[in-house]
Amino acid sequence: MNSTCNLLAPAGSWETLYAAIKAGADSVYFGLEHLNMRARAARRLQLDDLPRLADVCRKNGVESYLAVNTLIYDQDFDLLQTILKNAADSGISAVIATDVAAISMARELGLSVHISTQANISNLRAVRFFSRYADVMVLARELTLKQIRAITQRIEEEQITGAGGGLVQIELFVHGALCVSISGKCGMSLALTNHSANRGDCLQSCRRSYRVIDDATGEELKVENRFVMSPRDLSTIHMIDQLIDAGVGVFKIEGRGRPADYVYKVTRAYRQAIDACLNGSYTPEKRQNWQKELETVFNRGFWQGGYYLGEVVGEWSASYGSRATIEKVYLGHALNYFQKSGIGYFKIEDSVVTCGDKVAIIGPTTGYAETTVDSIFCDKEPVSIARPGMRITFPVQQKIRKNDKLYLLRPRQHFQS
Numbered sequence: 001m002n003s004t005c006n007l008l009a010p011a012g013s014w015e016t017l018y019a020a021i022k023a024g025a026d027s028v029y030f031g032l033e034h035l036n037m038r039a040r041a042a043r044r045l046q047l048d049d050l051p052r053l054a055d056v057c058r059k060n061g062v063e064s065y066l067a068v069n070t071l072i073y074d075q076d077f078d079l080l081q082t083i084l085k086n087a088a089d090s091g092i093s094a095v096i097a098t099d100v101a102a103i104s105m106a107r108e109l110g111l112s113v114h115i116s117t118q119a120n121i122s123n124l125r126a127v128r129f130f131s132r133y134a135d136v137m138v139l140a141r142e143l144t145l146k147q148i149r150a151i152t153q154r155i156e157e158e159q160i161t162g163a164g165g166g167l168v169q170i171e172l173f174v175h176g177a178l179c180v181s182i183s184g185k186c187g188m189s190l191a192l193t194n195h196s197a198n199r200g201d202c203l204q205s206c207r208r209s210y211r212v213i214d215d216a217t218g219e220e221l222k223v224e225n226r227f228v229m230s231p232r233d234l235s236t237i238h239m240i241d242q243l244i245d246a247g248v249g250v251f252k253i254e255g256r257g258r259p260a261d262y263v264y265k266v267t268r269a270y271r272q273a274i275d276a277c278l279n280g281s282y283t284p285e286k287r288q289n290w291q292k293e294l295e296t297v298f299n300r301g302f303w304q305g306g307y308y309l310g311e312v313v314g315e316w317s318a319s320y321g322s323r324a325t326i327e328k329v330y331l332g333h334a335l336n337y338f339q340k341s342g343i344g345y346f347k348i349e350d351s352v353v354t355c356g357d358k359v360a361i362i363g364p365t366t367g368y369a370e371t372t373v374d375s376i377f378c379d380k381e382p383v384s385i386a387r388p389g390m391r392i393t394f395p396v397q398q399k400i401r402k403n404d405k406l407y408l409l410r411p412r413q414h415f416q417s
Contacts, residue, residue, distance in 0.1 A: 004249050005274050008065070008171070009267040012256035013045070017056065018367025019264040024271035027063035029096060031256065032083055035068045035076060047086055054090040063093040067256075068106075069116035072099040084109050094136070103133050112164055117141060117173065124154050127168060135162035136250055138171040141178065141234075144310045145246055148172070152247025169249035174240065175266055175294070176254025178231040178306060207320065230317040232301040235294060237269060238287045239305050241277045255298075261328065261360060262297040264368035269293050296326040328360060328407040335391065337400045344396035346406050353392075353408055354385045361396065363404030370409070371396050 009020035011028040020028050030053070032045055045053065057064040066087050072080060084106050087095060094112040097103045098119050106113050114136040121127060122140045130137055139148060148170065154160070155168050162168045179186060209226035213219070234254075236243060243251065251274065253266055269290040276282040294302070301323050303315035317323075332349040344361070353359065355376055361369040376383050377393045386392045 004169075005244060005278065006063075006169075006250040007267065007271055007274060008250050008252045009263055010253060010256040010258065011053075011263070012258070013260075014364035015260040015362055015367060016256075016258070016263040017053065018365055019260040019362075020267050020367075021056075021060045021062055022367045023264045023267035025062060025267050027065060027093070027250075028057065029065040029067055029252075029256070031067040033079060035070050035072070035080060035083065035102075047083065050086050050090040050092065054092055057093075058091065065094045065096050065114060066092050067096040067116070068102045069096050069098045069118055072101045077101070080105060084111060087111060096138075107133055107163065114138070114171065122147075124151055127151060127155065128160060131160050131162050131168050133163050134168075135164045135166065136169045136171050138173070138250075138252065141173055142307045145242060145308045146310075148243075148248065148308070149246040156247070170247060171250035171252055172243060172248050172308075173234060173254055174236040174243065174251045174270060176233055176258075177300070178234050178303065180231055207317070209320065227317045227320070230300065230320075232303040232315040232317055233299045234306045235291070235302040235304055236306075236308065237273050237290045237294060239308070240270065240273045241282055243308070244274070244277050258298055259328075260362045260368040265293055265297050295324065297324050298322045299324060325412055326409055327412040328409060331359065331406040331408050332388075333406060334361065334363075334400055334402055334404040336402055337396065339399060342395055342397060343393050344400055345391070345393050348386045348388050348390045348392060348406075350388055351408055352385055352387050358409045360407045360409055361398075361400050361404050362407065363401050366398075366400050366404050369396065369398040369400055371398070 006026045007024065008027045008029060009023070009025035011017040011020055011030040017028060017030070030045055032047060032050070054064055068080065068083060080102060084095065088109045088111055092111070094114050095102070095106040096114045096116050097106060098116040103113055113134040115121060115130050115134045115138060117138040117140065119130070120140045121130065121137050122143060127137060139151065152170050155170070160168050207227070207230045211220055211226065240251070251270060253270065255262055255266070273282065273287070273290055276286060299322060300317040301315070305311065329351050331351055331353055332347045334344055334346050336345040337343070338345070353373060353376070355373055357373045359371060359373055373394050375394055376386050378386065378390050383392070
């Protein structure tokens with residue numbers, strides 16, 4: 001069993017960066033400006049954020065990977081060079097890239113390179129080629145476990161080293177959104193809206209519902225699911241041991257456009273699963289519990305194992321948007337935190353919170369915190385319910401900060417369809 005397992009979590013914002021670190025990520029990946037494949041989906045981090053971001057990662061023992069994985073046009077070169085120069089100066093751990101221009105420019109600046117899934121690496125010859133420039137390669141999402149294992153075994157047998165001198169590491173997506181296209185290379189958004197997915201500007205036309213009509217007869221074909229191009233999300237929590245045995249070294253969670261609760265809970269589940277595999281405590285009961293936890297945050301339903309198990313796409317989303325079993329309802333924000341007593345002071349601005357409710361607290365340096373409201377005080381008097389306009393206190397086990405957002409967590413009543 002491979003004992004080198006790097007859990008890579010998405011960081012599309014400061015909140016999700018700290019959530020990933022708190023949940024046990026070994027590394028995080030993020031994009032800057034518009035030269036990354038989630039430029040539209042994520043709240044963009046800026047060039048000025050790089051030094052602090054790199055510093056936060058170093059202090060927490062977490063590697064930092066910068067995604068510049070879009071297609072690069074000539075007019076992008078100045079920005080690309082500026083981004084990569086700042087990454088090198090800030091001490092970013094590696095760059096994730098697809099375009100040869102980005103790969104070569106990063107190497108010229110002495111940056112370690114990881115090849116993005118958009119390169120569609122599907123065979124050993126491609127691994128050998130990219131090993132001249134890169135240390136880590138994300139294999140195509142469409143490969144089977146058997147094909148993945150064959151590639152990692154040959155890397156070991158032939159001692160194929162990357163640009164940094166160590167053996168090439170193989171990275172795989174283990175959780176999150178799947179695209180109907182081949183390894184994310186899609187022209188649908190560009191064709192319909194002139195917004196290119198390959199430039200990080202996808203409008204997700206495939207996620208909409210469609211009617212199928214025969215042009216020749218005008219008859220509408222009967223289909224069981226109107227979301228005929230929207231796959232369910234990938235989940236491999238039940239087979240993470242097989243991926244480790246197959247020689248995968250980096251386990252990547254999709255979701256730079258997702259909120260902090262998603263990043264925290266998904267990262268924590270896979271952290272626990274990987275650790276359980278390595279220490280021999282990985283059980284069916286634990287897998288079931290992790291899967292239930294994954295269902296509480298954003299998902300379009302799950303395709304268990306996806307292509308890795310040799311299946312064809314047949315697991316389509318049944319609705320638009322999330323099918324999470326838990327929803328967040330905005331309550332208000334933190335006014336203060338009294339660290340010695342572990343008490344949070346909040347202003348309730350919307351909805352109500354009662355004793356016994358579970359709440360989440362999210363902030364740019366807090367990341368994600370979750371607690372149960374055991375007691376509520378307003379003006380030093382105990383109350384059972386807090387309504388908008390009230391300023392309340394209740395115990396919070398984790399350190400939070402002023403202006404952190406407070407959310408009620410409650411079972412989701414229905415799914416939009």
